[in-house]
Structures are given as C-alpha cells and as structure tokens.
Amino acid sequence: ISAFLSVRQALNSQVITNLVSLGDSNIEMDAIHVMGNEFSQALIKTIKFRENPSPDELAKQLELVYQKFDKILVNA
Numbered sequence: 001i002s003a004f005l006s007v008r009q010a011l012n013s014q015v016i017t018n019l020v021s022l023g024d025s026n027i028e029m030d031a032i033h034v035m036g037n038e039f040s041q042a043l044i045k046t047i048k049f050r051e052n053p054s055p056d057e058l059a060k061q062l063e064l065v066y067q068k069f070d071k072i073l074v075n076a
Helices: 002-008 026-036 055-074
Strands: 017-023 042-048
Touching: 017 026, 017 055, 026 042, 042 055
Parallel strands: 017 042
Antiparallel strands: none
16 A cells, blocks of 8 residues: 555646556455545556466466557546
8 A cells, every 4th residue: 555655646636547457366456446545536447367278267367458548548
C-alpha cells in the first residue's frame, strides 16, 4: 500500500483519475482502493488474475487484458 501512496504523492488529487490495478492477489486490490480514497474523483478498476497460473494461463490472461485495455479505461 505504501508504494501506491508514494505514487499518489506525485499526482494531482483534484484531477479525475483512472486507477487500474492488475494483479493476482487481494493486496493490489486493497491498495488501489486505499489510493483511490486520496483523490477527489477516482475511477477505480481492478482486474484480478488467477493465483498461481501456469505460464500458458498467464499468457492468456495478459493477452485478454491487452485486447480489452482501451475498453477497460473508457468504461467506468
């Protein structure tokens, strides 16, 4: 969480902000919500990957996010 908050200090908290978290643990998901509370207007989007995936499963997850990333950012 402290790493997320360190990044937040470099950002303007008054700007509408898209915060996207990609990860396989709940720690990333919790951290992005804590960081989002530091902004006056934040759109928080979380993508939870499968924990301990095989290399092929991870590649498929990453490919899917890559294909849909623009839509993820645009949709609230």
